[in-house]
Every structure is written in C-alpha cells, then in structure tokens.
Amino acid sequence: MSTIYDYKKTRAVVIERPYEVRLREITLTEPKKDAYIARTYYSSISSGTDMKTYKGLQHPEQCYYPLVPGYETAGEVVAAGEESDGSLKPGDRVMINECRKYGDVCAAWGGGSEYTVKDSDTTNDTFDYMVKIPENLSYIDGVLAYLPCVALKGIRMLNLEGRQTIVVSGAGMVGISAMQILKIVNPSLRVIAIEPNKFRRDIAKKYVDIVTDPFEAELVIRKATGGAMADQIIECSGNAEVPGILHKYLKDGGWGTDDAPGHIHWQGDYPEKIIMDSYHRWFTKNCTISMSCALAPGCKEQILTWISEGKFDTNGLPVEIWPVSKCAEAFEYKMAKGEDVFKIIFDWSK
DSSP states (O other): OOOGGGOOEEEEEEEEETTEEEEEEEEOOOOOTTOEEEEEEEEEEOTTHHHHHHTTOSOTTTOOSSBOOOOOOEEEEEEEOTTSOSSOOTTOEEEOOOOOOOSSSBOTTOOOBSEEEESTTTOOTTTOSOEEOOTTSOHHHHHHTHHHHHHHHHHTTSOOOSSOEEEEEOOSHHHHHHHHHHHHHOTTOEEEEEOSOHHHHHHHTTTOSEEEOTTTHHHHHHHHTTTOOBSEEEEOOOOTTSGGGGGGGBOOOOSSTTOOOOEEEEOOOOSSOOOOOOHHHHHTTOOEEEEOOSOOTTHHHHHHHHHHTTSSOOTTSOEEEEEGGGHHHHHHHHHHHGGGOOEEEEETTO
16 A cells, blocks of 8 residues: 655646646645545636636736646545544545645645645645545536535525525526525525526526526516515626626615615625725615635535535536646637636546
8 A cells, every 4th residue: 555655746737827738747745644645536627716827817925837726626535644634544535625735836726636635734624624525426526516615605604594586696616506505595595697608597597596697687686576676696707897886786775773784795706806886886785795715614515415415416517528638728728718618627537
C-alpha cells in the first residue's frame, strides 16, 4: 500500500496566464501526518469562478498565475496519514474539492489536480473537508453536488415560511440549484426564474413555476403576484449589472411593525463593480440585503442526501464530458459558446 509521502508530483490543469491553459505536471506540498491523499476521477470548469480566472478577471489578492483552477472534484481516497482523523479510508469515494496550497503554483481555491493533498496545511477544516459519496450516486453526482451547497448556504439565510413568491435571477448551476432547493425546503413557494439565455430558460422550466427573460420580468412578476411583486429575491447571475436593478421586482414593505420588508440575497461572484440605480429607487423599498460566499459545514452531506433520495435532480442537467487531455480546447470552447454551455466535466482517465 502506498503512503502519503509517495505523492510528490501530479498532473494538473494549469492556467498559465489569462487565456492559456495546459495539462502539465506540478509539485505537491509535503504532506503532514494528518493528510489524506485523494485521486481525482472527474472535475469540472466552473462557469463563474474558473471562467473569470481564465479571462484574468480575478483580483490579485486572491490569486496569481500560474494557477490551478477547479473545486468541483470527485474521486477516491488513496492514502491516509498516521494522524488522519479516521473518518475516511483508502478506497472511499469522495467529494474532494478545494486545495489551498501546491508546491510550485498558486492554488487559490483550486483542486483541479489528479492527486490532491488534503491536510491541515492545505485544507480549511470549516468546509473544505472531504465527504463520502453515497453508494447509489456516481462520481459525476459528486462533482455536481458542490455548487448546490453554495446555494444552500444562501437559502438558509432567508425566511421561507408560508406561501411566498421568490424570484431567482440567473439559471446557471447556482441558480438552478437554488430553484430546486427552494422547492425542497418549502413546496408551497412560488418560484419565478429570470434568465436572458433561452437554453438556460429551458433548463429552468423543469424546476420553477414561471420562467421569464429580463425584458418581460417586471410585467410577468407583477401579473403573477397581482401587483404585490416578489417577497424575496436570490441573485445568482454573477452579472454585475443585475444587482443594482433588482428593486424593480421586489415588493414594498417594512412600513409597519408587522409589515415584513422585502429581502434580496446576493449569491453571485462579481469581479466588476456593482452599479446601483439611483438611491431613491432603493431607499423607498425599505428592503434588506444579505450576501454569502462559498458553503457551510454540513451542506455537502445534505445535498448528497437529497440527490441520493431523488429530491434533487442532477440527471436533468445538460453536462458535457471532455477528456482532461483536451482541457485547453474545453476552456476555449466554453469561452466561445458562453451561456450556451451549462457545465463541462473532465474525465481524468482520458
């Protein structure tokens, strides 16, 4: 049996500089005694974070080049250190996810390497820890389970009691996940999706009550609610032009002691500045705004359970499987196709 100290080099997807990707060898950190070593079988391109990194839009305090992107990863534990916590063993199928440090390249939040050192030096114990994939789920399910965790963390910040109208802005992986989770948490919610891209609107139709494009959204929401507008909004588009105009879709409220104000939750990742509409349009809304980043402890376990129980659907998500050897072409393809590509998953056996 191999030990944690046998893993010194690994293949990795590396963004050398903006718009330049290679699959090449990198150096791993020296594992600590509490390390697990995991082998990646499938990973993905994050349409938000990874593509912004590819375009050079991330801020320099977060990362530098060359960089290993990717945090949606699944595979197998191949070695455990003598002081590992004992929760996993070699052969376990796991969500691998983030690695915060490599030996000779920037990791940032990356994990897009064939082998990953997961220990107290490279891993944030709060939510970076690995989680077993249930036996009835695939590795691809394990990859697709990550971004729903991001949506779940945000949704937990909302009050979803009673029959409310919730608007979800954006039908990428986080937005589609939010739509599904809202219905799991409270089936009586009326969920309306706003999405400019027709391909993504068609995906959203499976999971919500109403789908609209931004041009018709205000009228559609007004008609659906009898003029009351949305009780709460979850913004998942990642488009910095969107948060500043969301007041148009939100109810009036907060004028009386028993009159709950509308609420907006920002779930997107915006490297650009957010431009807000004139302040008086916001001031008179009396609304509250919250935001969240990454995921919380327990989210991975909850999402995997929901997928395993058939409550959260991954089968309806249009994924494209690419050999990891074609990672450069895959990033170029995603760049060219934009929102018409929902999710690219890398097969590390090819």
